[in-house]
Amino acid sequence: MTRPVLTMPRRAFLSGAAGGALLAAAPARAQDTQAAGSDGTFAYEVTRSPDEWRAALTDEQFRVLREGATERPNISPYASRNDPGTYRCIGCDLPLFRSDHWTELPMGFVFFTQAIPNAVLLGIETTDYNGLMPEPIELTEVHCRRCGGHLGHIIAPDADPLHCINGTALRLDPAEA
Numbered sequence: 001m002t003r004p005v006l007t008m009p010r011r012a013f014l015s016g017a018a019g020g021a022l023l024a025a026a027p028a029r030a031q032d033t034q035a036a037g038s039d040g041t042f043a044y045e046v047t048r049s050p051d052e053w054r055a056a057l058t059d060e061q062f063r064v065l066r067e068g069a070t071e072r073p074n075i076s077p078y079a080s081r082n083d084p085g086t087y088r089c090i091g092c093d094l095p096l097f098r099s100d101h102w103t104e105l106p107m108g109f110v111f112f113t114q115a116i117p118n119a120v121l122l123g124i125e126t127t128d129y130n131g132l133m134p135e136p137i138e139l140t141e142v143h144c145r146r147c148g149g150h151l152g153h154i155i156a157p158d159a160d161p162l163h164c165i166n167g168t169a170l171r172l173d174p175a176e177a
Contacts, residue, residue, distance in 0.1 A: 044145075046092040048147075050066070053065075053066050057090070060168050061090055061091070061168055061169070064149075064150060064169050065149035065150055065168075066149065068150040071109075071166045071167065075108075076167020077167070079110050079167055080104065084099050084100075085172050085173050085174040086098055086099070086172070086173045087102075087112075087165075087170045088170065088171045088172075089144040089146065089147060089149055089171075090168070090169055090171050091147045091149040092146045092149070094144055094145065094146040095119060096116055097114075097115055097116060097119075097165070097170075101114050101115075105157065109165065109167070110152075110170065111162045111164055111165070112165065113163075114163070115163060118145060120142050120145055121143040121144070121148075122142060122154065125139070139153045139154070139155075140153060140154040142154060142163050151163075151170075152165035152169070
């Protein structure tokens with residue numbers, strides 16, 4: 001299935017005011033889970049020590065999933081190519097996104113219009129965008145519900161919220177022919 005291509009001028013994305021408006025935190029969709037319980041904590045199904053995570057992940061995967069880093073744009077083949085299948089968390093293999101919800105946005109990251117129900121957590125707010133923006137702005141982070149791995153952020157170009165995901169955090173499970 002061919003998804004529509006959304007376009008956004010790079011200058012608008014990278015400029016402070018326009019970039020801030022485009023990356024404003026968006027409200028959670030019905031299928032997304034709020035991150036914290038009433039006491040501010042959330043128990044993940046998959047837990048590992050930092051050493052165990054380092055042994056299971058590459059250095060870049062550890063930086064993104066466990067330290068909340070953002071990969072450099074255009075390093076993931078998933079940003080420009082969408083093969084049929086299910087995108088899973090590289091840390092715990094939880095199905096997160098389906099290829100039929102993938103959409104292209106020429107910014108060098110992987111974008112989805114929605115997550116698989118009960119797969120991701122939202123509600124963790126941050127003002128750090130790893131130096132990509134000229135000034136820190138408020139963003140809603142997207143995390144794996146099962147292991148808590150940092151996946152990316154919610155952005156809202158044209159007021160339609162999208163999951164802006166680091167391809168480093170994903171593994172594509174191809175659809176069977």
